[in-house]
Amino acid sequence: MPRKVDHRERRELLADALMRLAAAEGLEKVSLRHVAAEAGVSTGMVQHYFRTKDEMMTFAYDMVTDRILERSMAASPPETPREVVRSLLLQVLPLDETRRLENHVMLAFLAYAAVKPSIASELREPAAAMRGFLADKLREAGAGHVDPERAAAGLLALVDGLGLQVLSQQYAEEQAVAALDAQLALLFGRP
């Protein structure tokens, strides 16, 4: 049995347990032992697949960003640029359980990255990519009277902030969607 395991699969199993734990009890409760218990395995196995805790953490973070991008690309049949922009931004908001989990992990990692410059740099590249993609779509949509780059950055900051407020239960999900749509209406005009 031992030789025949998929490394990637095991690591994702453990990272999923980590996410559940982080979303339910906070990042501070994430320890090798707790992750092992949540996943129903021994702590030794966790150590086998992640040599250090930091390795486990960054793997989980990378997994989350990958999944968000993946999902954003997936659910996009040929639509107008405006619809693409909206559906992408909706993928970032915590509107269902998986996205809630992802937002929790992202938030925890952002708080961590705010203090560890090494993590912060790793985080900068995918964010810039997404901003560029958004800006292109905005240009296509021809929201002529605003700078696309700035508008893209503003939209991303907006959904980040909205996600923050939804997670901390200051704001309901529908209100967040409404706020996003209001901003899109401001940029594009009424649909």
Next chain:
Amino acid sequence: MPRKVDHRERRELLADALMRLAAAEGLEKVSLRHVAAEAGVSTGMVQHYFRTKDEMMTFAYDMVTDRILERSMAASPPETPREVVRSLLLQVLPLDETRRLENHVMLAFLAYAAVKPSIASELREPAAAMRGFLADKLREAGAGHVDPERAAAGLLALVDGLGLQVLSQQYAEEQAVAALDAQLALLFGRP
């Protein structure tokens, strides 16, 4: 000597040490001993003024929110509603060292509150107050074509998101200010 100490003052001294620690090394490094060391006192004294760690944490959080509100109220000579709005929102962005510290603490607490409903509820009230205040100013300014409540919520989410990105070094300070001004221009028209 013992009887003649100002309780509030001592607690703020300790909370300041906590903030410095949280901003420099992350919330996870905040422990009774570290706070004591940072403040240059014994851990016993910390225990004397905060019976539990949670008590210390919530005090620090309350202190931060109080200071932000205080500062927002203070630096407001009679101005146009638009200027009031802008200066208030600028008070939230991490544009100098004290505000950077405060943003760090707020971020860490938000991540914490996303998991502890009890903290989240304590956090909801001042946020709603600020939103209401902002909405009033927007009404005064007569940005007629948008719902003031929604615009206020959107602006707060925007500065939250911008703060997040500035802290995690994805975005420079001037860019954040520019993004805010762009949004204000969108709402109010060119100054």
Next chain:
DNA sequence: ACGTTTGCAATACGACTGCAATGTATCGCG
């Protein structure tokens, strides 16, 4: 067939944690 590698379990270690208990010095008050 067999030794090496891989997958995992169990345990031990030193550092650190929040917290309680205890001791001691200093003040206000009767």
Next chain:
DNA sequence: CGCGATACATTGCAGTCGTATTGCAAACGT
């Protein structure tokens, strides 16, 4: 002048943490 309350300091405890070490069974290469 006492005497209780306040303001600390010191120490100890039970627990958790990340990590290193060791052990062992199963699969593979030869």
